[in-house]
Amino acid sequence: MSEPVELFDIAAARQIDGQATAALGGDAYVLMQRAGHAAWQTALQYWPQARRIVVVCGPGNNGGDGYVLARHARQSGREVSVLHLADASPRTPLAQRACTDYLAVGGHVEITPDCLQQADLIVDALYGIGFSRAPQAEDAALIEVINAAAAPVFALDVPSGVDALTGNVPGAAVRAQRVLQFIVAHQGLHTGAALEHAAQRLLATLEVPPLAFDGVKASALRWARPQLAALLPPRRLNTHKGESGHVLCVGGNHGSGGAVMLSAEAALRSGAGLCSVATRALHVAPLLARCPEAMAHAVDSSEDFAPLLARAGVIALGPGLGQDDWAQALWSAALASGKPLLLDADGLNLLAAAPRPLPQAILTPHPGEAARLLDTDTASIQRDRFAAAHALATRYAAVVVLKGAGSVIAAPAQLPRVLAAGNPGMAVGGMGDLLTGVIAALRAQGLSPFDAASTGALLHSLAGDAAAAEGERGLLPRDLLPHLRALANP
CATH class of the missing domain: 3.40.1190.20 (Ribokinase)
Structure with missing residues (x-):
């Protein structure tokens, strides 16, 4: 019998992330690059014909993952735009680093959502797993534009607006055809309202060392056929x-x-x-x-x-x-x-x-x-x-x-x-x-x-x-x- 998939809460996911970073030499950008690359490979697998890709990046590390994906997509010859709101430029050191690398290969940034209407694929990298409140008005409006667009939506780690711990959706939230979770599966994406926003849940383990899981226990098990x-x-x-x-x-x-x-x-x-x-x-x-x-x-x-x-x-x-x-x-x-x-x-x-x-x-x-x-x-x-x-x-x-x-x-x-x-x-x-x-x-x-x-x-x-x-x-x-x-x- 195959074992049930282990699900983790947010505290455990962060502990694993920290221990994995330490095991990989202490540079968290290593994991961010792996996440962005895994996301790009997933996009290629499921949407190989997508030529015009819009990556919606938030100011945090989830946005950093999006910048890495955008860099890979641009280097592969795709027409790529990164979209972030005017006051949502990268704020964490990792996101800033990922943005700099994206710009270095000729990438550009949009601050209005008009580009979403021409996209073949929209990548949601707006919020990460720590976000649990209702989005503010400007972000909520952007999410509604994403949901109204004709292109399929691919979310990184969690659909923005969904609480990855509880599965609650307190306000506007992205409806994604696929979600790629990083390192571990998040318990909140498997029950309740979250299921409306995460049609298919995938997992990229990022090949972290086993010792990254030392002292960490799953919070639930996914029970399947x-x-x-x-x-x-x-x-x-x-x-x-x-x-x-x-x-x-x-x-x-x-x-x-x-x-x-x-x-x-x-x-x-x-x-x-x-x-x-x-x-x-x-x-x-x-x-x-x-x-x-x-x-x-x-x-x-x-x-x-x-x-x-x-x-x-x-x-x-x-x-x-x-x-x-x-x-x-x-x-x-x-x-x-x-x-x-x-x-x-x-x-x-x-x-x-x-x-x-x-x-x-x-x-x-x-x-x-x-x-x-x-x-x-x-x-x-x-x-x-x-x-x-x-x-x-x-x-x-x-x-x-x-x-x-x-x-x-x-x-x-x-x-x-x-x-x-x-x-x-x-x-x-x-x-x-x-x-x-x-x-x-x-x-x-x-x-x-x-x-x-x-x-x-x-x-x-x-x-x-x-x-x-x-x-x-x-x-x-x-x-x-x-x-x-x-x-x-x-």
Whole structure:
């Protein structure tokens, strides 16, 4: 299995940069030249026909990387312009040095954005990874002109205006077709709003010495398809259904029977040996007609529920549950059972109303549910999804899947995992119910809570990507079911 890509926060990236500079003799310009050259090689690879190149340089070292790229492009015979605003001439010693070298080969500088309209390629070297505020008015106006131009945009290290630590976009930000990160991958570019601005993320390691990483740890891991195989090995030939676990899906209140049906079928398609369903009586017949492999039970009282709890290996609580007296009775009984739990939907809303630690449980909130669990608002969750996932895992002592673009999986004392899968077509009612069943099935098959959450969320997202091959708009949760089975057997 290929190892997951390590992601780093800004402090770690800067420490690595400093240690790499020291290991290379102490001249930071060595790394800047490597970065600019790597960026030029990437531009040649992806846009070989681009003859007119505009490099938008800021006053800092990110702008210095842009000047180095511009020098290489000019020396190769391209028509090159460097654009910076009138008050944004190079201010750091490295950027000044790179600008001098660019001018020395006959390069010139523009201070108005008119040149952007004739470009075949625009290179964004305006802000670096340390920029985390909303751009000021003049810079914001320039970014809007960049985004409106017809040419593709290639960003160096980070799209300008995107917070490389959190993925937040507090104001105007460049929308780049490709981003070339230097030395390490930045955690913020892999989740949330940042994904709208970094369509494809590449990495140039700049061949820094290994000792540049001494004492530095990654802040997260990028979890992608290669990670499935290690945690979903082939089954033993001499196996039986009991070894694959027994999931109990609890939910399907009046008007919401489809939610628990989706969870049950997803659990079975993801490999659960047995799946029981505790639901309202009127949903039993439709559920059996749709999925006869599920064992559906009408539950009207705690007496009906107790034997189901006793037989279950994992309880998936919340899809279509509601918050009435019936729902609260099932919720309380499930939490009191001591069985492994997965909480979603109204299972989470009931937890938010009565917070308590739930060690070994798995919580799968979307940003709105996460906000209720942390007594805050959705915007605060989305501003820093890593911090929000960590806060949830800490407050509830549980594994957390913070859903959304670039889902973040966190747990106490674990390195977070960020999914590199999923698509906008999955933003439809019922997708979370499907995810509940997938994760519960993997937990029932013996995976740890953290591995079940990570692998289940990845399996679900990859199934969504496979189903979206026919189009994202109109994608339904049940479209994922055949792909779940195929992907669960890597």
